[in-house]
Every structure is written in C-alpha cells, then in structure tokens.
Amino acid sequence: MQKGDGNLLRLVNTRATLRALRSGDQPTLTQLARATGLSRQTVEAVLGELAEQGLAEEIAPSEGGLGRPARRFRFRADAGYVLGLDVGAHKVLAMVADLDGNVVATERAPVAEDTPAPERLAALRQVGNDCVAAAGIVRTRLMAVAAGTAGIVDRSGRVTLSVVLPGWTGLDLAAQVGRWFGCTGLAGNDANLAAVAEHWRGSARHADDVVYVLAGHRLGSGILIGGRPHLGRTGAAAEIGTLRLLGWEDAAVELTREAAGETVFGSAARGERDGLLAVDRYARQLAQGTAALVLAIDPELVVVGGGFSKAGDHLLDPLRAHLAAMCLNAPEITASTFGDESVALGAIRMALDQVESEIKPLGH
Amino acid sequence: MQKGDGNLLRLVNTRATLRALRSGDQPTLTQLARATGLSRQTVEAVLGELAEQGLAEEIAPSEGGLGRPARRFRFRADAGYVLGLDVGAHKVLAMVADLDGNVVATERAPVAEDTPAPERLAALRQVGNDCVAAAGIVRTRLMAVAAGTAGIVDRSGRVTLSVVLPGWTGLDLAAQVGRWFGCTGLAGNDANLAAVAEHWRGSARHADDVVYVLAGHRLGSGILIGGRPHLGRTGAAAEIGTLRLLGWEDAAVELTREAAGETVFGSAARGERDGLLAVDRYARQLAQGTAALVLAIDPELVVVGGGFSKAGDHLLDPLRAHLAAMCLNAPEITASTFGDESVALGAIRMALDQVESEIKPLGH
DNA sequence: CCTCTTTATGTAAGGCGGTTACATATATCG
DNA sequence: CGATATATGTAACCGCCTTACATAAAGAGG
Numbered sequence: 001m002q003k004g005d006g007n008l009l010r011l012v013n014t015r016a017t018l019r020a021l022r023s024g025d026q027p028t029l030t031q032l033a034r035a036t037g038l039s040r041q042t043v044e045a046v047l048g049e050l051a052e053q054g055l056a057e058e059i060a061p062s063e064g065g066l067g068r069p070a071r072r073f074r075f076r077a078d079a080g081y082v083l084g085l086d087v088g089a090h091k092v093l094a095m096v097a098d099l100d101g102n103v104v105a106t107e108r109a110p111v112a113e114d115t116p117a118p119e120r121l122a123a124l125r126q127v128g129n130d131c132v133a134a135a136g137i138v139r140t141r142l143m144a145v146a147a148g149t150a151g152i153v154d155r156s157g158r159v160t161l162s163v164v165l166p167g168w169t170g171l172d173l174a175a176q177v178g179r180w181f182g183c184t185g186l187a188g189n190d191a192n193l194a195a196v197a198e199h200w201r202g203s204a205r206h207a208d209d210v211v212y213v214l215a216g217h218r219l220g221s222g223i224l225i226g227g228r229p230h231l232g233r234t235g236a237a238a239e240i241g242t243l244r245l246l247g248w249e250d251a252a253v254e255l256t257r258e259a260a261g262e263t264v265f266g267s268a269a270r271g272e273r274d275g276l277l278a279v280d281r282y283a284r285q286l287a288q289g290t291a292a293l294v295l296a297i298d299p300e301l302v303v304v305g306g307g308f309s310k311a312g313d314h315l316l317d318p319l320r321a322h323l324a325a326m327c328l329n330a331p332e333i334t335a336s337t338f339g340d341e342s343v344a345l346g347a348i349r350m351a352l353d354q355v356e357s358e359i360k361p362l363g364h
Numbered sequence: 365m366q367k368g369d370g371n372l373l374r375l376v377n378t379r380a381t382l383r384a385l386r387s388g389d390q391p392t393l394t395q396l397a398r399a400t401g402l403s404r405q406t407v408e409a410v411l412g413e414l415a416e417q418g419l420a421e422e423i424a425p426s427e428g429g430l431g432r433p434a435r436r437f438r439f440r441a442d443a444g445y446v447l448g449l450d451v452g453a454h455k456v457l458a459m460v461a462d463l464d465g466n467v468v469a470t471e472r473a474p475v476a477e478d479t480p481a482p483e484r485l486a487a488l489r490q491v492g493n494d495c496v497a498a499a500g501i502v503r504t505r506l507m508a509v510a511a512g513t514a515g516i517v518d519r520s521g522r523v524t525l526s527v528v529l530p531g532w533t534g535l536d537l538a539a540q541v542g543r544w545f546g547c548t549g550l551a552g553n554d555a556n557l558a559a560v561a562e563h564w565r566g567s568a569r570h571a572d573d574v575v576y577v578l579a580g581h582r583l584g585s586g587i588l589i590g591g592r593p594h595l596g597r598t599g600a601a602a603e604i605g606t607l608r609l610l611g612w613e614d615a616a617v618e619l620t621r622e623a624a625g626e627t628v629f630g631s632a633a634r635g636e637r638d639g640l641l642a643v644d645r646y647a648r649q650l651a652q653g654t655a656a657l658v659l660a661i662d663p664e665l666v667v668v669g670g671g672f673s674k675a676g677d678h679l680l681d682p683l684r685a686h687l688a689a690m691c692l693n694a695p696e697i698t699a700s701t702f703g704d705e706s707v708a709l710g711a712i713r714m715a716l717d718q719v720e721s722e723i724k725p726l727g728h
Numbered sequence: 729c730c731t732c733t734t735t736a737t738g739t740a741a742g743g744c745g746g747t748t749a750c751a752t753a754t755a756t757c758g
Numbered sequence: 759c760g761a762t763a764t765a766t767g768t769a770a771c772c773g774c775c776t777t778a779c780a781t782a783a784a785g786a787g788g
Contacts (some may be wrong), residue, residue: 009373009746012372038746041747045745064756066763067754067762067764071766089634148694162406200760223660233573233664236693237664238659243659288607290474292656292659296601296602296656297594298597298598298599326606329600373745373774377774393736393737403777405738405774428784429735430734430780430785430786431733431735432736433736433784434736435736506785
C-alpha cells in the first residue's frame with residue numbers, strides 16, 4: 001500500500017466494521033459482513049485486530065437458531081473511559097463515560113461566582129477525581145479528558161478570554177486537565193460543547209447546522225456546522241454579544257435586576273401582565289442576537305439551553321415570534337434536552353471523538 | 365478491493381498524481397514519483413489511465429541533461445472546458461476556461477435593471493454562446509457550466525428568492541443553463557461565488573474562513589467555511605440584510621440618493637468634508653452588517669468587493685475603523701482583486717470542482 | 729573512440745488486502 | 759435419521775503497490 005499512508009484501506013474498513021459492530025446488537029460475522037459490504041473474511045481479520053487492541057470481543061454463540069451457531073461479537077465499551085468536565089460560574093461538574101458514551105458516574109460541586117482561578121481549578125480537579133473514583137475505575141483507564149468552560153477558547157484549548165470567571169484568561173485548560181489525569185487533554189467553549197451534546201443525543205440529532213443559544217443569567221452561543229463546532233480564527237465564533245447594537249449583553253442583566261429569573265418566568269406562566277412583559281422584553285433582545293446568528297448561518301435548527309430554557313414555551317414562543325419577524329423563513333426552535341449536564345456531555349463527546357480518531361489498524 | 369468502493373486506493377493515488385502533474389512543469393516520471401510519494405510504476409500506471417481519458421499526455425523528452433533522458437508528461441488542460449456565467453442587475457457576463465482555469469474567452473453585454481426574466485435569460489444564453497464561439501471550441505467540449513446570480517439560490521441551483529431581478533424567483537437556473545449547453549449545470553449566489561474566486565486566485569488565497577462583502581449599489585455577502593461556500597439550510601446564509609436593525613439595506617440607498625457613488629468617493633478622495641462624511645456614514649452602516657457576520661463566523665479575512673470596492677482604502681479605512689470598534693480583535697480587511705469578473709470566475713471554479721469530482725479511475 | 733558515471737527506464741518478484749468459490753460443520757425440522 | 763438451513767473454514771485468485779535488479783541512453787574524461 002501507499003508508502004506514507006500506511007493502510008488507508010484497512011483504516012476505512014476498520015472504521016466501517018467498528019461502526020457496524022457498535023450499532024448492531026452483538027452481531028454475527030455474517031451480519032457484520034452484510035452491514036459493512038465487506039467479505040466475511042475481511043471482517044474476521046479486522047475483528048482480530050480490534051480484539052488485539054481490546055476493542056472487540058467474541059462472546060458465546062447464541063442458542064436456539066437454525067443452522068450452525070454463529071460466532072457473535074461485541075464492542076468492548078469498557079475498554080477505556082473518558083472524562084468530561086464543566087467549569088461553570090456557579091458549579092463544577094464531572095462525568096465519566098465508557099467508550100459507548102454511557103455515563104457511569106457524575107459528580108458536582110458548587111463554586112462561588114467570585115472564586116479565584118486556583119481554587120476553581122482545585123475544585124475541578126477534586127470533582128474529577130471523585131468522579132473517577134465513583135465510577136470504580138483506576139485513573140490509568142482514562143483515555144481522554146475534555147473540559148468546557150465559559151469564555152473564548154482557542155483551537156489548542158487555551159482560554160483566550162473569559163470575563164465571567166476571574167483569573168481565567170490565559171489559562172491553558174486543555175494542557176492542565178491533561179496533566180492532571182495523565183491522558184490527552186482537550187478544552188472548548190461551553191456553548192459549543194452543549195451544542196455538540198444536543199447534536200449527539202439531544203434535540204439536534206437530525207440537524208447538522210445548528211445555532212445553540214445559552215439563555216441564562218449569562219448569555220452564550222455556539223455554532224455547529226456540518227455537525228462539528230465551528231470555532232473560527234480565534235475560537236470566538238458566535239460571540240455575537242460584542243455587538244452592543246444587538247443588546248445581547250443587556251438582556252439578562254435587565255431580567256435579573258428586575259427579579260430572579262425564575263420568579264419572572266413563574267409570573268409569566270401564571271399569565272400575569274408584568275411577568276409576560278418582562279419575558280417578552282427578554283425574548284426580544286435574545287431574538288436580536290439570535291437573528292444575527294441565524295441570518296449569518298442559516299441553520300436547520302436553533303436550540304435554546306441554559307437556566308432559562310427550563311421555562312420552555314413560555315420563553316420559546318415569544319422568541320419564535322420575534323425571530324419570525326426578524327428573519328423571513330426562520331428555522332425551527334427547540335429547547336435543550338440535557339439542560340444542566342449538556343456541557344459535560346459535550347465534553348464527553350469531544351473526548352470520545354479524540355479517542356476514536358486515534359484508532360488505527362496495527363500494521364503487524 | 366472493497367466491493368462498493370470500486371478502487372478507493374487508485375482514486376486517491378490518481379488524485380495525488382494529477383495534483384503533482386498539474387503543479388509541476390512538465391514533470392518526469394521520477395519527479396512525479398517523488399512528489400506523490402508513490403513508486404514510479406504506480407505513477408506510470410496512473411498516467412496510463414489518465415492518458416486514456418485524455419487528461420494526460422506524454423511529450424518529447426527534454427534535451428541536454430545528464431543521464432538517460434526522462435519521459436516527460438503534461439496535464440492536458442485542453443481536454444475540456446467550462447463555462448462561467450454571471451447574471452447581474454446591469455450586465456450578463458460569460459467566461460470560458462480550460463481545465464487549468466485559464467480564461468480563454470470573455471463576453472459581456474449590458475442589460476437594463478428592469479429587464480424581465482425571459483429577455484435576461486435570452487441575453488445570458490446569447491453571451492454564453494458568443495463566448496463559446498469566441499473561445500473557438502465546439503459546445504460539446506464544455507464539461508460543466510455554472511452561473512452566479514443575485515438572490516437566494518438553494519443547493520440544487522434554483523433561485524428561491526430574488527428581489528433585484530424581476531421575475532427571477534422560482535427559476536431553476538442550474539437546470540436551465542445545463543440544458544442550454546448540454547452539460548452539467550450549476551448555480552450559486554453571486555457573493556458566494558465571488559468569495560470562491562477570491563479564495564481560488566485572489567485576495568483570500570491563504571484564508572479558509574472568509575466573509576465576503578459585496579459593496580455596491582446593491583449589498584450582498586457570502587461566507588466561505590473551510591474554503592467552501594457555506595450555504596445553510598435554504599441557501600440564505602449570510603443574508604444579514606434582513607435584519608433591519610443593522611441598517612444594511614439602507615446604506616447603499618442613502619449613498620446613491622445623495623449622489624452617484626463614484627462622485628462621493630471621488631469627493632472623499634480629494635479630502636472634501638461632505639464626501640468624507642458620506643463615505644464614513646456608508647462605511648459605518650456597512651460595518652454593522654459586516655460586524656454581525658464577523659462575530660458569528662470569526663473569519664480569518666474579510667474581502668470587500670463590488671463596485672464601491674474600487675475606492676480602495678478610501679472605503680476600507682473607515683470600514684476598518686468602525687469594525688474595530690464593534691468587534692474586539694477584528695480580522696484583516698482587504699479589497700477584492702477581481703472586481704467585476706469575480707462572480708464569473710467563481711462560477712468557473714465551481715464548474716471545475718464539479719468536473720474534478722467526476723474524475724474516477726476507469727476500472728478496466 | 730571507448731569507458732565510466734549519471735540518470736532514468738524496463739522487468740520480475742513478492743506482499744498485503746480483499747474477494748470468490750467450495751468444502752465442512754452444526755443446528756432445527758419433519 | 760436425513761433434509762435443510764445457516765454459518766464457518768480453507769484455498770485460490772486478483773488488483774494495487776513496493777522493492778530489487780538488470781538495462782538503456784545520455785554526457786564527461788581519458
């Protein structure tokens with residue numbers, strides 16, 4: 001095969017086999033062959049390599065079928081684990097998942113908004129360690145760790161700018177978490193990772209171009225293009241808040257000044273005039289920033305997450321109305337499915353992508 | 365090789381060889397082998413297939429070197445041609461290029477702004493035919509044709525909406541031009557194609573994420589992500605003009621109402637107070653829409669094209685100033701290199717992409 | 729003029745990855 | 759118990775690519 005490319009074909013076929021293996025339910029050799037379009041022999045050889053790497057395993061043949069019992073295989077989701085972290089303004093959150101993305105442990109701890117960076121990092125590390133312990137695995141089984149955080153994060157995983165978390169700017173978060181847990185470290189913007197989570201298993205499963213709006217006391221946004229986060233030159237894509245004209249930054253401030261957000265949404269839900277008006281004002285300002293993103297990207301879907309998204313249609317309906325007025329042919333708008341845990345889940349997906357990208361056929 | 369994929373490896377190697385063949389200057393077999401990382405034999409075999417398809421050709425070996433004379437090859441750029449069209453408000457423009465993208469003929473004709481669709485189409489067809497004739501080729505040698513037009517064009521090449529060209533909405537432009545010229549037909553938004561042209565050979569050669577702003581009597585914009593046009597769900601990506609808040613649509617109107625744009629820029633160039641103020645107002649409004657796109661996409665580069673871009677820094681400098689005030693860390697801003705012909709050039713690149721995507725190894 | 733050096737071309741052999749074809753094994757069903 | 763269905767194992771073969779080595783054609787130097 002090609003000199004430089006060391007086994008392009010095997011790589012492709014390995015990926016195809018792995019996909020079939022994971023999507024099927026303990027499939028047989030013949031089923032895998034049919035699913036991948038490869039010959040039985042090839043699938044067998046690939047499975048051999050995967051078994052050597054601990055990624056596949058033959059299990060006992062099934063009882064009670066017609067004909068010779070088929071050899072069955074399964075993906076060894078427990079061959080390794082990944083850790084997803086979320087460093088927020090008020091909490092740190094950690095989740096451990098196996099290679100199938102099944103979450104096996106979750107740990108969280110509250111953090112004060114004005115906590116300085118070193119303590120926040122210590123809390124993050126602590127919650128990460130606790131989570132690994134709770135998952136009942138040793139740290140060496142972690143294959144990658146990813147962290148989501150508020151602020152602008154560049155491609156390398158360094159925090160370029162964070163106005164929310166004190167002392168956060170300049171932090172090399174990816175390298176930091178990598179060192180802590182002795183594996184590849186990654187980091188990304190929280191809204192982007194939340195979007196990734198929604199695209200993986202949430203509201204945005206069937207959309208590839210997505211605008212994610214994080215609507216809470218803080219406003220944030222993320223963009224998925226072709227199912228992958230769009231970072232831009234500096235990692236600042238979707239940071240529409242900077243354009244004062246759109247009133248994006250002011251929205252939440254205003255709402256929280258008037259009252260605790262929850263109270264306002266409760267009031268609106270009860271149909272009280274003041275609450276309805278406040279929510280509508282908020283939705284309008286939210287819509288202005290969202291409209292700018294929607295018009296720029298023309299996404300298939302807008303997902304609204306963050307604390308206020310719990311209000312559901314009480315927030316979404318006015319948002320839909322305002323957005324429809326601002327963009328002709330506005331896209332569908334839906335609420336996030338994961339709420340609080342979406343950032344950590346997105347981090348898990350990011351870590352899994354990293355792990356999967358490292359799977360190579362071993363060239364004997 | 366794989367059942368479905370009929371020759372993945374050969375396809376990859378064919379592409380690699382083709383790239384090396386085209387970038388080199390009549391390279392020898394050995395040079396090609398070195399450039400592609402493939403063995404000489406493989407390259408030889410691939411060239412054989414390419415020669416069968418008329419895409420490569422052996423030429424006389426070079427004189428006067430040391431050692432046995434090497435066999436030389438060249439890419440047959442004249443194996444086929446593509447046609448690029450631009451349907452504007454005031455003109456129709458056609459260009460024929462060979463497979464290397466060398467433009468061999470250009471034809472244009474003025475069209476009145478209020479020309480109804482059938483006549484505009486007739487003019488387009490006419491100018492296309494004239495251009496093919498001027499290129500001195502028969503129509504059957506056209507391998508693809510692409511057209512750029514103002515308005516929203518969906519993925520299939522149908523005009524979903526055009527407010528500028530009367531009767532244009534609903535037109536299946538791609539199919540139309542394909543029928544006319546008896547080959548694959550494509551169509552796209554003019555600003556997007558202009559961006560493609562700039563990325564191909566113009567100001568945006570070294571940038572993959574680009575925002576293109578068409579600044580003329582009409583305003584338009586296009587987005588390149590990863591070097592390719594980003595269309596969005598309906599093809600309306602970058603149509604930021606809809607957001608009235610940004611005053612995008614009003615900008616040009618105002619400028620043209622005050623005076624012919626050129627006069628204003630001339631006045632500004634002479635340092636006259638009125639002209640400078642008018643240009644600054646225009647630049648400010650232009651910057652608002654541009655800022656929204658820049659913040660959403662975080663591109664590496666903003667390219668300004670369209671009629672007013674001829675004013676150069678007289679327009680760009682105030683634009684830079686306003687943009688810097690609106691986005692922290694604003695990207696570089698530069699003028700288009702192709703001006704008037706960028707849309708047709710982008711159409712040519714689009715057609716070439718289509719042709720190149722169709723190159724497959726013939727499976728003997 | 730002949731030979732050496734340099735460069736490149738031809739030809740053969742072999743490996744890797746994959747497929748097809750056919751014989752063989754092990755269930756259930758009548 | 760054999761017929762049937764299903765799946766496994768083995769062998770032969772083919773395509774694509776690479777390495778290795780012999781051969782060819784030029785200039786350079788005696």
